[in-house]
Amino acid sequence: MDCLLVIFGGTGDLAHRKLYPAVYNLFLSEQLSQHFAVVSVGRRDKTDEEFRQDAVEAIKKFSRPNSGTDEDLNAVVSRFYYYKLDISDSYGYVGLKEYLSRLDDRYGTQGNRLYYLAVAPEHFKTIVQHLKSAGMVLNDGLSWQRLIIEKPFGSDLSSAIALNNVITSVFSERHVYRIDHYLGKEMLQNIMAIRFANALFEPLWNNKYIDHVQIISSETVGVENRGPYYEKAGALRDMIQNHMLQLLMLTAMEPPAQLDTESIRDEKVKVLKSLSEMTPAKVRRDVVRGQYGGGYIDGKPVVGYREESRVSPFSNTETFVAMKVEIENFRWGGVPFYLLTGKRLPEKFTEIVIQFISLPEVLYFKELKGLKPNTLLIRIQPREGVELYFNAKKPGVKNEIIQVGMDFCQNCAVDAVSPDAYERLLLDAMKGDSALFTRWDEVEYAWRFVDNIAKVWAEEEPDFPNYPAGTWGPPAAKELIERDGRKWRMMG
Numbered sequence: 445m446d447c448l449l450v451i452f453g454g455t456g457d458l459a460h461r462k463l464y465p466a467v468y469n470l471f472l473s474e475q476l477s478q479h480f481a482v483v484s485v486g487r488r489d490k491t492d493e494e495f496r497q498d499a500v501e502a503i504k505k506f507s508r509p510n511s512g513t514d515e516d517l518n519a520v521v522s523r524f525y526y527y528k529l530d531i532s533d534s535y536g537y538v539g540l541k542e543y544l545s546r547l548d549d550r551y552g553t554q555g556n557r558l559y560y561l562a563v564a565p566e567h568f569k570t571i572v573q574h575l576k577s578a579g580m581v582l583n584d585g586l587s588w589q590r591l592i593i594e595k596p597f598g599s600d601l602s603s604a605i606a607l608n609n610v611i612t613s614v615f616s617e618r619h620v621y622r623i624d625h626y627l628g629k630e631m632l633q634n635i636m637a638i639r640f641a642n643a644l645f646e647p648l649w650n651n652k653y654i655d656h657v658q659i660i661s662s663e664t665v666g667v668e669n670r671g672p673y674y675e676k677a678g679a680l681r682d683m684i685q686n687h688m689l690q691l692l693m694l695t696a697m698e699p700p701a702q703l704d705t706e707s708i709r710d711e712k713v714k715v716l717k718s719l720s721e722m723t724p725a726k727v728r729r730d731v732v733r734g735q736y737g738g739g740y741i742d743g744k745p746v747v748g749y750r751e752e753s754r755v756s757p758f759s760n761t762e763t764f765v766a767m768k769v770e771i772e773n774f775r776w777g778g779v780p781f782y783l784l785t786g787k788r789l790p791e792k793f794t795e796i797v798i799q800f801i802s803l804p805e806v807l808y809f810k811e812l813k814g815l816k817p818n819t820l821l822i823r824i825q826p827r828e829g830v831e832l833y834f835n836a837k838k839p840g841v842k843n844e845i846i847q848v849g850m851d852f853c854q855n856c857a858v859d860a861v862s863p864d865a866y867e868r869l870l871l872d873a874m875k876g877d878s879a880l881f882t883r884w885d886e887v888e889y890a891w892r893f894v895d896n897i898a899k900v901w902a903e904e905e906p907d908f909p910n911y912p913a914g915t916w917g918p919p920a921a922k923e924l925i926e927r928d929g930r931k932w933r934m935m936g
């Protein structure tokens with residue numbers, strides 16, 4: 445855990461919104477080593493004092509409410525340093541190396557480094573290669589150097605392979621920590637526990653008892669100020685390739701042989717390998733894309749995607765994707781998984797809906813047509829918890845059946861605040877635990893799946909915009925599930 449956290453892009457948005465508040469909260473919960481300091485690397489002129497002032501403001505703005513005192517804040521930022529570097533200047537790295545060694549002496553960090561790439565992806569290669577030539581990556585048994593890398597990891601399979609080749613020529617796979625911040629969310633870590641620690645669920649977790657699964661990640665925000673990035677990514681690369689497929693893997697994986705990192709990742713990747721191929725015909729039938737037009741969010745007018753700043757007025761980038769996927773293995777054969785994600789939808793939430801089968805039409809199911817099947821709802825955010833819906837008799841003389849729910853909410857109590865995903869992820873990277881990071885083959889198979897869809901879309905002109913902001917996406921998304929006789933949970 446003793447190390448210097450060296451953040452390339454330390455003056456950027458991610459560092460301010462997520463990384464500095466995460467370091468601060470780790471400090472408050474006494475999880476940081478005494479032998480620890482942060483170095484922000486950026487191209488602007490800045491003194492340590494100016495940087496510390498920025499960090500204090502960021503922490504005050506983005507950290508959890510009511511956390512810590514001014515004294516705590518000063519104590520943590522007294523370990524924050526700023527280093528000016530032009531990342532393409534190889535001599536600059538020699539200076540950085542010496543600077544970090546001096547901090548090693550001061551903090552007793554022994555040459556251990558967590559290099560965090562919070563910069564645009566086009567800079568990943570340059571930085572990694574310069575770190576190598578400056579002799580800043582040793583992993584010689586005396587000290588460790590790890591690389592944390594933000595998404596997007598490439599923009600398709602071939603660019604991801606090229607990037608991976610560069611990275612792994614410098615860092616071995618076990619020293620590479622590819623972030624998917626969803627994996628740091630409390631409830632994602634809970635999915636495995638809910639499944640594998642309950643006799644109530646695990647025996648039923650298959651095509652004999654489950655009718656279908658819905659995985660939904662809905663956002664009210666638009667593209668915000670990220671036009672240039674999002675124009676190239678779109679919802680398919682921005683959400684499906686990573687977060688949504690992670691949710692799918694955790695929901696559908698087989699129990700791992702052990703609870704260790706590699707056993708878990710082995711099982712997750714098998715899910716991706718078992719996904720039925722997205723042929724052009726399947727893409728046209730089972731995948732829907734959308735782009736928001738102007739509309740209303742919380743009663744306030746918002747512009748359409750094409751009117752957002754730094755977005756082309758003719759953009760064909762999708763801000764919404766819904767799809768039906770099938771997993772071709774014995775557990776899941778015949779069970780559709782419906783995925784839906786989009787921006788400028790009516791509500792912000794992420795959830796997994798496990799819909800159990802309807803019982804045969806006998807007894808209550810015969811008498812009371814339309815009786816609802818059991819549902820398990822795993823709420824990822826903002827509310828975190830599990831709800832189970834089942835049928836029971838309505839009190840009274842009539843033989844009426846109603847659906848009742850049992851509800852476990854893990855962040856509803858006033859003082860129950862779950863740590864931010866980045867806290868957990870930073871801490872794990874310091875400890876050298878990569879279970880909550882993405883292994884290369886997960887990235888690879890996710891791109892294989894997504895590329896097939898992107899290829900078909902690239903050949904066809906979409907009719908955008910096709911949903912007003914503040915609605916649940918284009919009508920085709922509703923039809924996608926309704927033609928199978930089912931409904932999206934939020935529309936049911």
Ligand code: BG6
Nearest residue numbers: 625661663665682683687794825
């Ligand atoms: C990011 C995407 O990875 O995840 C964003 O780039 C998206 O476009 C965000 O808004 C959603 O994360 P969360 O934690 O708010 O669900």
